[in-house]
Amino acid sequence: MFGRRKRKDEPQAEPVSAPNIVHPQFGVDRKLPQIVVQQSEFEAGGADLVYGVVRYVNLMMEDGKYRPSNMPAHAMQAYHSDL
DSSP states (O other): OOSOOOOTTSOOOOOOOOOOOEETTTEESOOOSOOOOOHHHHHHOHHHHHHHHHHHHHHHHHTSOOOGGGSOHHHHHHHHHTO
16 A cells, blocks of 8 residues: 555565574474473472563573574573563
8 A cells, every 4th residue: 555556577686585594403493392491490480480480481582592482382482471
């Protein structure tokens, strides 16, 4: 609705996708199989467990170079609940 009309003879730009991150064990666009937290955080539960999951997600996305789509769904839910 907004913007310049495209003529039929104009070449269309091809979509550019983000580069895939290939991990030797998990491949491309695969979910990580488990969430890893410290035993003490797991046993304490509650806020300590959420903090452990947030640390795990931060570590995997920053140092591990994984995208949010590669993270387990429960890890991302706990990560966003801490905001």
